[in-house]
Amino acid sequence: MSINVVIVGHVDHGKSTLIGRLLYDSETLPDDKLAEIQKLLEEYKKRFEFAYFLDSFEEELKEERTIDTTRVLFKGKDYYTIVDVPGHKQFIKNMLTGACHAQVAVLVVSAPDGVQEQTRRHAFLLHMLGVQNIFVAVNKMDLVDYRKRVFQEVSEETARLLSSLGYSGARFIPISAMEGDNVYKPSGRMEWYQGPTVIQSLDGIEPDKVAEKPLRFIVQDVYRLDSEKVIVGRVESGTLRSGDKLIFQPSGMKGRVEKIKVFPGEVDEARSGDSMGIVTGCEAKRGDVGGHLENPPTPVDKFLVEVVLLEGTLKRGDEFEMKCGAMRTKCLVSEIKERINSETGEVMEKNTEEIGENEAATVVLKTEPLVVEKFSEIPELGRFILARNRRNIGAGIVLEVAI
Amino acid sequence: MLDLNDLENRTIYIVREVYAEFKSPAVLWSMGKDSTTMLWLCRKAFFGKIPFPVIHIDTGYKFRQMYKFRDEIAREWGLELVVAKNEEAVKEGVGPEDGKFECCTRLKTEALKRCLEKYGFDALILAIRRDEHGIRAKERYFSPRNENFGWDYRDQPLEMWDQFQGLLGEGTHMRVHPILHWRELDVWEYIKREGMPINPMYFAENGRRYRSLGCEPCTLTIESNAANIDEIVEELKITRVAERAGRAQDKERVFTMQKLRALGYM
Numbered sequence: 001m002s003i004n005v006v007i008v009g010h011v012d013h014g015k016s017t018l019i020g021r022l023l024y025d026s027e028t029l030p031d032d033k034l035a036e037i038q039k040l041l042e043e044y045k046k047r048f049e050f051a052y053f054l055d056s057f058e059e060e061l062k063e064e065r066t067i068d069t070t071r072v073l074f075k076g077k078d079y080y081t082i083v084d085v086p087g088h089k090q091f092i093k094n095m096l097t098g099a100c101h102a103q104v105a106v107l108v109v110s111a112p113d114g115v116q117e118q119t120r121r122h123a124f125l126l127h128m129l130g131v132q133n134i135f136v137a138v139n140k141m142d143l144v145d146y147r148k149r150v151f152q153e154v155s156e157e158t159a160r161l162l163s164s165l166g167y168s169g170a171r172f173i174p175i176s177a178m179e180g181d182n183v184y185k186p187s188g189r190m191e192w193y194q195g196p197t198v199i200q201s202l203d204g205i206e207p208d209k210v211a212e213k214p215l216r217f218i219v220q221d222v223y224r225l226d227s228e229k230v231i232v233g234r235v236e237s238g239t240l241r242s243g244d245k246l247i248f249q250p251s252g253m254k255g256r257v258e259k260i261k262v263f264p265g266e267v268d269e270a271r272s273g274d275s276m277g278i279v280t281g282c283e284a285k286r287g288d289v290g291g292h293l294e295n296p297p298t299p300v301d302k303f304l305v306e307v308v309l310l311e312g313t314l315k316r317g318d319e320f321e322m323k324c325g326a327m328r329t330k331c332l333v334s335e336i337k338e339r340i341n342s343e344t345g346e347v348m349e350k351n352t353e354e355i356g357e358n359e360a361a362t363v364v365l366k367t368e369p370l371v372v373e374k375f376s377e378i379p380e381l382g383r384f385i386l387a388r389n390r391r392n393i394g395a396g397i398v399l400e401v402a403i
Numbered sequence: 404m405l406d407l408n409d410l411e412n413r414t415i416y417i418v419r420e421v422y423a424e425f426k427s428p429a430v431l432w433s434m435g436k437d438s439t440t441m442l443w444l445c446r447k448a449f450f451g452k453i454p455f456p457v458i459h460i461d462t463g464y465k466f467r468q469m470y471k472f473r474d475e476i477a478r479e480w481g482l483e484l485v486v487a488k489n490e491e492a493v494k495e496g497v498g499p500e501d502g503k504f505e506c507c508t509r510l511k512t513e514a515l516k517r518c519l520e521k522y523g524f525d526a527l528i529l530a531i532r533r534d535e536h537g538i539r540a541k542e543r544y545f546s547p548r549n550e551n552f553g554w555d556y557r558d559q560p561l562e563m564w565d566q567f568q569g570l571l572g573e574g575t576h577m578r579v580h581p582i583l584h585w586r587e588l589d590v591w592e593y594i595k596r597e598g599m600p601i602n603p604m605y606f607a608e609n610g611r612r613y614r615s616l617g618c619e620p621c622t623l624t625i626e627s628n629a630a631n632i633d634e635i636v637e638e639l640k641i642t643r644v645a646e647r648a649g650r651a652q653d654k655e656r657v658f659t660m661q662k663l664r665a666l667g668y669m
């Protein structure tokens with residue numbers, strides 16, 4: 001599987017340029033891509049930018065900024081899915097769309113500008129999304145004459161930000177994406193830096209050891225095939241074996257796995273990530289979560305979450321639609337415990353009535369019984385989306401289930 | 404190599420979400436390698452029988468071999484085939500000489516629009532992939548289209564953790580892209596692994612082959628000696644030529660693809 005790497009940071013600090021440079025220097029692009037871009041530049045009377053390998057909307061070219069997220073597959077030691085996200089505050093939802101599956105982040109900070117508003121907000125959001133591995137690329141070193149002192153100052157400023165969010169030991173890399181220093185090729189212009197390039201840093205990542213977790217199988221649907229009822233869904237964590245005794249919650253149905261069906265045929269075992277069907281003799285419902293009797297999923301109706309709101313307001317007493325796994329249900333905002341500044345992570349107010357756009361909060365939600373898990377234990381069932389009028393408007397993670 | 408099982412699992416998950424969340428889905432099939440792979444994956448998701456219609460948008464300009472392949476596979480897999488054609492434009496004699504943009508819009512986008520009105524489909528499964536084209540790389544898995552078929556790419560929905568946007572209102576429909584994360588190479592590796600039937604036009608004859616299939620007047624061959632699936636896989640590992648190099652509608656002018664897609668092109 002490929003490693004998901006998101007490139008984040010403030011607008012204009014060089015995220016798309018960094019990726020464009022990586023693709024260019026590694027000769028990943030097809031030959032006619034450059035010719036295609038040359039044609040664009042002539043027609044729009046623009047100077048060449050590496051960002052144009054990613055920014056493929058006309059508006060992105062005209063406005064010289066990334067509007068929406070995109071991703072490219074890059075082959076290093078492993079495969080990396082490199083995700084580009086916009087750095088503007090108005091496009092936070094596109095940033096989250098790109099960043100939500102990241103295992104690694106490269107935080108790009110401009111050497112002449114240092115830490116800025118979206119540097120801080122993106123760092124906060126990475127922390128909330130549970131991204132553990134962060135590299136900091138101090139970019140535009142060419143604009144500060146490749147001076148070590150500037151690199152050190154910006155690194156220290158960024159390290160303070162990261163440590164305030166609980167990150168320690170991030171690696172700092174001085175680069176110029178525009179000139180190609182320390183992105184794919186080592187730089188000859190910063191003798192004071194002996195560390196790895198961006199790509200060498202990615203190649204040095206050790207894959208996370210996946211701890212064995214309890215079985216959680218989310219039910220998407222039940223199909224009637226000939227005489228069989230097949231419960232289809234995905235194993236989110238743990239291992240499902242033929243013969244296992246299961247309980248589904250919140251419906252409370254119990255059954256024994258007679259068959260694990262794929263097409264064509266059957267298998268004996270399914271692991272996390274597998275989409276398949278099971279025949280159990282019982283009929284679970286869409287939104288149910290299956291688990292073993294000895295470590296069962298437990299339904300709850302009140303739990304503590306951290307949310308970030310992307311549109312409108314969220315008030316105490318409001319009702320939202322919530323989607324977690326395959327469960328879609330109503331939830332009530334029963335308490336807003338802390339209103340949080342999503343730029344700095346600081347608590348602005350306690351026990352408040354309302355939060356606004358682009359703010360975060362810790363909130364107590366009430367629902368009909370459903371299965372959620374602590375994000376820190378089973379992330380796949382500890383993260384959810386909030387919707388209003390059928391529009392996805394916020395995202396959250398579960399902090400506590402027993403409150 | 405990417406793990407084909409991971410790619411397949413994610414796609415099947417998405418297809419099952421469509422079937423669970425929408426009243427009247429359908430899948431588009433052009434008989435090319437991607438949409439044939441898409442059908443194969445739909446069959447896997449539903450254990451052999453696709454429970455919704457399969458739409459072929461017939462411009463009348465497709466290759467003869469493609470119609471033959473269509474009819475054979477439709478019979479073999481028991482497909483509920485719907486052939487969508489903009490008869491009015493065909494009668495008017497619309498063709499590539501009217502300009503690629505005009506031709507694609509009238510014969511493909513409008514044909515699809517009429518088909519949707521006639522059958523009331525609210526979700527369309529399409530086999531586009533990010534690595535085909537920069538504009539397709541900007542897509543979501545679930546991408547809403549408004550009443551006029553338009554794609555509001557300046558305000559795409561929040562899409563996190565496989566929690567997809569639902570329908571937004573009357574007259575709108577959802578474009579769903581379950582193989583968005585597959586690459587051209589992955590598709591061929593998968594065809595090979597699964598032993599899938601494939602249109603023989605992809606195999607080289609006399610030093611040339613089709614790498615991407617569209618309408619006959621607007622699709623060119625590329626130089627290649629890859630005469631079977633194994634040789635195509637090997638060719639793709641080293642090629643420096645873009646997949647859609649032989650597809651004229653992408654290249655007529657810059658941003659043609661964006662403008663086509665904004666109007667509801669596939």
